[in-house]
Amino acid sequence: MTPAISAFVLVGGVALLAALAMITTRNMVYSALFMVVVLIATAVLYLLYQAPLIALVQVTIYAGGIMVLVLFVIMLIGAETMSHTEALRWQRPLALGLGIVLAIETVSVARSTALNPPMTSLDPSFGSPASIGLLLFREYLVPFEAISLILLVAVVGAVLLTIRRTRAR
């Protein structure tokens, strides 16, 4: 077992345990914090795969921006004190059974040999911010501009949806 493999197994196990804790914890603030653990563990896995820029984007945008927004909303609307009634009791065992089936399916796919593309040799600059930037602005310029438009619409929409309308009369 090379150090990369043992690091991958260790960090991946942390991500899986944190995800399990996230979906089972009652307190929503703890859930959000476990989600941050999952996101940071995934960022470490990205680093193992020579994706430093993606790892940093993950930490700053996901763990830094999105999860702070989620935590802010949880505390703003006092979601952790809201009452909870279970309407569909049969759904929980069904979800667990189907989840186990999905997990078994995944492992069997991973064990099949059809999914095994040939190993390619990588140059050390693979995944460097410079190479990603060149590719982004040379071949992916139109999607990049579309993303900027989507983000603009999202900002305007978020403001419009949450604005308090004063009763003009």
Added chain:
Amino acid sequence: MIPLEFPIVISGLLFALGVVGMMIRRNAIMMLMCVELMLNAANLLLVAFAHRMGDLDGQLVVFFVISVAAAEVAIGLSLIVTISRTKGSIDVDDLHELRD
């Protein structure tokens, strides 16, 4: 070099946990976070295959997925805030105005 089975198993299990969380939690914010978990699992697989194939396009796709997820969370959370203001609850089982 990490064998390809490891990221497939970990990403698949993360995705399964996201699906199970989506089904067992009725809280809108929790369901939104489970969607993020599933997107995260897909991103991990994209990065792993980009590394194996020596193709940077996979990492670019992850970049775009993260950007769209940011927009999605902003809109989703503002919808949740509006719903909690009008109904006082974000339990998705309580949102059945169209049924009654």
